[in-house]
Amino acid sequence: MADALLARIRATADRWRRCPTCGGWWSRRVLEPCWTCPGCASPFRMSARRRIALLVDAGTFVEHDATLRPGDPLRFTDRVPYPTRYEQARARTGLSEAAVLGTAGIGGTRVALVVLDFDFMGGSMGVVVGEKVARGAEIASAERIPLLTVSASGGGRMQEGVLALQQGAKTAAAIRSLRDAGIPYISVLTDPVLGGVHVSFSSAGDVVIAEDGARAGFAGRRVIEQTSGQQLPPEFQSASFLLRHGHVDSVATRPELPRVLRRLVSYAGTRVAPPTVEPAPAPAMPPCDEDIDPWEAVRRVRATHRPRLRHYLDAMFTDVFELHGDRRSGEDPVVFGGFARLHGEAVVVIGHDRITCGPPEGRNNGMTRPSGYRKATRLMVLAARWGLPVVTLVDTPGAHPGAGSERANQSEAIAETMITVAGLATPVVCAVIGEGGSGGALALSIGDRLLMQQNATYSIISPEGCAAILFSDSAKAPDAARALGLRAVDLRRHGVVDEVVAEPPGGAHTDPARAADLLRHALRRHLDELRARPVRTIVAARARRLRALGRDWCLPGDDVTGPVDREGDRRELVR
Ligand SMILES: [Zn+2]
Known part of the structure; x- marks a missing residue:
């Protein structure tokens, strides 16, 4: 009897998830599509694919560069060689890298989209993530459509060394080219966004939205506590902290996020144009009669x-x-x-x-x-x-x-x-x-x-x-x-x-x-x-x-006599 029960639990285990905040167990069916705890409203960590499904108009996402993968420039080995670690991440997530790039519709407006996946090596930015962000910006510029990024990253990918570090510069330059071209860029921060991703593109959106539950900053809490020897308050680097300190434009809960992005993208899709609608006749003006003191x-x-x-x-x-x-x-x-x-x-x-x-x-x-x-x-x-x-x-x-x-x-x-x-x-x-x-x-x-x-x-x-x-x-x-x-x-x-x-x-x-x-x-x-x-x-x-x-x-006056060399100044003044 007990064995049968255990077998049944095992068979269904894959369908259940435990909330990391309140410990409650929920079936995947209950968690779709937002992956937010029905008990305590905490957002679960979300894969890039689920994120895209949540945010874009159904059936509009077209992936670009889906198979792009990194080389091993340093022949890097920690406990395992980088290629092995990479293959493990690929097998676990079904992704070829920590970023998914594509185009999609949001509320009917076409956008270029880059979404990071924390489950793929901590969402770390190496050459391919940097490349996908840069290509996303190039697609946005070429098509004159907004760029949207959704970040979840621990920082740069150590296994790729300085080449990974320099992706910060590459993506910053990509954002600069968007700005020069007048292309809107919206950045969404989730939990966590740190280091290389935050010092380059994710903090630099024209509009930055923090998902409720996000944590974002330059250095992670543990590093700061170790360096400073100080204990940080629990809300440090939280979404409300970021809002209060002027780092983000707005905070949205995950269920609110699709609607928030639809609205933002709708503003981004309009440009100054000659008026299209005939204005309603102005209301009759009451006379500006009062000559009040x-x-x-x-x-x-x-x-x-x-x-x-x-x-x-x-x-x-x-x-x-x-x-x-x-x-x-x-x-x-x-x-x-x-x-x-x-x-x-x-x-x-x-x-x-x-x-x-x-x-x-x-x-x-x-x-x-x-x-x-x-x-x-x-x-x-x-x-x-x-x-x-x-x-x-x-x-x-x-x-x-x-x-x-x-x-x-x-x-x-x-x-x-x-x-x-x-x-x-x-x-x-x-x-x-x-x-x-x-x-x-x-x-x-x-x-x-x-x-x-x-x-x-x-x-x-x-x-x-x-x-x-x-x-x-x-x-x-x-x-x-x-x-x-x-x-x-x-x-x-x-x-x-x-x-x-x-x-x-x-x-x-x-x-x-x-x-x-x-x-x-x-x-x-x-x-x-x-x-x-x-x-x-x-x-x-x-x-x-x-x-x-x-x-x-500025009156010319007739009583000003000055040295001859000031005449030019005076002429400039009265012109
Ligand atoms: Zn919970």
């Missing part, structure tokens, strides 16, 4: 009930996909960035995510840190590479002043954002929706168009700051507000603002849905105008626009 404008724009970025994201855009992190030092939640659709057209939205009521939750009331500007810069470059216009929504009292921000070089972060916009090869439309405070606002308010909501303000300094410095009395803030010319109407008069977007009578808060409607139509109109032009023309016009800022107020 500038101090009243400041009070209104700071009021807790004024609609903020999150309202406009919900009300004006669809299909919003948030992206995180500057990839270097952190993630600043004050700067929102992500893909979205405006009237159905894909754009990249960047804006100040200001919370004025309730706990600030680290949002500093809209004061941006250097990592926020660096995220904005990164996403602007991403937008141009993917051929998507940029929309910015400005609402900040100013950039974050603080020791940490200084240490991280706040000034350079703001400067680099502006330098990036100055030559960005895609349309950029900015709208001030609240407080446009100083350098913090400046960085996100330069582009091809600057719109301003009727009750928004835009100023070189807060009225309080101006009053304290120039009026020697911060109680004179109302006077300072009147002197600064910070209202939308004042700025339109000075040609700083291209369009004042009407708000419902009494202000945006009286009818937030209508306020969003008015702004959405204005944005759409300007984007359509820009889309109809070649990008080259847009960039040249932007350069002229930036060059002309304030030039009309």
